[in-house]
Amino acid sequence: MKRFSCGALRAANDGTGAELCGWVHRRRDHGGLIFIDLRDRDGITQIVFDPQHAAFSDAEHLRSEDVLRVRGRVRKRPAGTENTRLATGDVELAVEELEILNRSQVPPFQVNLEENPEESLRLEYRYLDLRRPRMQRNLTIRHRIIKAMRDFFDEREFIEIETPMLIKGTPEGARDYLVPSRLYPGTFYALPQSPQLLKQICMIAGFGRYMQIARCMRDEDLRSDRQPEFTQLDVEMSFCSQEEVLDVMESCMRFVWKRVLSLELAPFPRMAFADAMERFGTDKPDVRFGLELARVGDLFASTEFAVFKSVLESGGEVVGVRYPGGAALSRREFDALVDDAKQSGAKGMVWVALGADGVKSSAQRFIGEAQADPIAQRLRAERGDALLLFADERDAVFTVAGKMRSEIARRCGLRRDDDFAFCWVTDFPYLEIDAETGKPVPAHHPFTAPMEGEWDLIERDPLRMRAQHYDMVLNGYELGSGSIRIHKPELQRRIFEMLGMSREQVEEQFGFFVRALDYGAPPHGGMALGIDRIAMIACGEENLHEVIAFPKTQTARDLMMDAPAPASEKQLRDLHLLPSQRSQRG
C-alpha cells in the first residue's frame, strides 16, 4: 500500500488504498463517528473512523500529538462536506487499520493554534513549537532560499569551500567566542566572526570563485534581528570589479526571489552613502515608500525663531519630513509625537499642520501660511498633511529625521511585509571617528580597498577617503556588506600604518595574511549576506526566532538545552582553567 504525505491526496486519488503517517492535529469525536486531522510537514488530511472497523475502539482514545500510522481507502467526501480551506479538503481517508506509533503527553501548549505562546515556553519546548505549520513553513522557505543560492552559484562555477570553526581571534571588531586549547595551556581558539581572511586566502590560493553557507559567531548583545550565531552567504571572486560583484549578488537575489517566492524583482536602485544619509537619514534606507527628507534651513535664513536661528548660525541644518494626513492629529497627538522624536534623539520637533482651514504650528508665531508654503513644496506635501521639522548639527539632524520618517511610515501603513524593496548603498567613507576615543577607525574592516584615485588621501586627508565598499539593503534592514579588497601588500601596510598599528601588532594579528599577500595575490572582492535576515523578511516575520530552528534568548541562552552550563572539574582541569590535580597536591 502506497504511503502518501498528509498534504498529498486529491480527488484523483478517490478509491485508492493509502497509508498516512503523522500527528493528531485535532480530533472531532461524534460518538458514532470520529474525525482526526492528521498532520505532517506537508499538510493535513482528515481521516475518518467508523464503528464497522476494529480500529474504532482504539481511535476513541486518541489525543493531540499522538503519532499514528493509518491504512485505508481514499474517498471523496460526501457532497457539501468538502473543506475548501484544506488542500486535501475534497477527500478523506476511511481508516481500516490504525497503528499507534507513540503516545504524547498533553502538550504544555496547543500545537494546533495560530497564536504564539510566550517566547520562553516556545523555546523550552522548541520541538513542539517547530511542529506548528507556521514554523514548518518558515524553515522550509529558509531551506529553499539556501538551496537556490547554492544552485545559483554552482551554475556560475563558484565552488563551496568550508573554512574552519576553530581559528585565530582578532582583538578588533566584535567580541570573540573563545575555545580553550587543551594541548597548549593558556591559549585559545576563536570561533569565526566571519570567514573574511580565509576566503581572501582562498582567492590567493587560486580558487577564483568561492562561496560558502557560513556559520558565524559574535559575542555581542542580541536584538530581534541579531543572534550570536548566524548564517551568511559568503562570496568572494578574483579579477573582478565592484560592478561585477554587485551584478552577481543582485542576480542571486533575483534568482532566489523568483524561485522561492515567484516574484520578479526590479533592478535595485543605488545611492551613495552621502545621498542615503541626506535623503533617508540612514545608511540602510527603507525604500518601500517615499517621504524623503529635505533640507529647509535656507528657507529660515532670516527667521527670528531662536531655536532654528541659533542652530543655523552654528553651522547646523533644519530638515523636514512629510507626514501624510498628519494635519488631522490633535495637539495631544502631536505632543506625543514630539516625545517620540526626543526618544529618538531629537532636541525638539516643530510640527506644521496643513489643515483645510489654515496652517497650525507648534511655532505659530514664526511659521504661518507664507512660511509653510515653500517648505510644503519642497517636501511635496499637500493640504491635510503635516510637516515635521528638526534642527540640529548636520550629522545628527538627518539621523533623527530619518527615524521619524520610519515611524510615520509605520503609522501610515506604508511598511507592508509583502513588499520587497532592495537597494544598494555605495561609496562609504573609509574611516569614521570612534565616539569613545575620538580617533579614526575603519568604518568596516581594514582589508577594504580605498576608492581608486583616492589613495593619496591616506597621508593627506584620510577622513575624506572613501572605500570600495557596498551594502545591500532590504526594507530598511542591512542584509550585508562587501568590498573590493586590498591585494597589494604595500597598500595594506600603508593602511595599517594609517590606523596606527605598529609593525609588531600587524605581524602578531595578521602576519599570516600579510605574508600571503606577498605571494601573488590576485585582485579580488566579494560580499556576505545575512541569510537569517533574508529568510525573516521573505517569510514576513519580524524576529529571527521565527526562521531559526533553535535560537537563543536575548540573554544568549538556549532554554531547551539549558546552555550555557557549567563544565565538570575534570574538563576544566584538562583545559587548564583550574589547577591540575598534580600541581594542587604539589
Added chain:
RNA sequence: GGCGCUGUAGCUCAGUUGGUUAGAGCGCCGCCCUGUCACGGCGGAGGUCGUGGGUUCGAGCCCCAUCAGCGUCGCCA
C-alpha cells in the same frame, strides 16, 4: 551596562479608587452524540497572582529589590 513593556489556571488573557469565595475562552478529565472540520451538549477538576521584602485593618492591584522573556540605546571593525 542604561531605559521601557510583560509576568494571574496547562495555554491565551480579563481583573474597576486597595475590600466578601480571583474570572473567561481554549486545553484537560467524565458522560452523551454518525458528517464534523475552532464539531456540538451536559458535568467536573485545576490558582503559593514570577520570587523576596515592605506599606496597610486589608495587596493580584501601591512601594522597593530580584529573576525571566521581549523591545530599545550602548555594543555589533
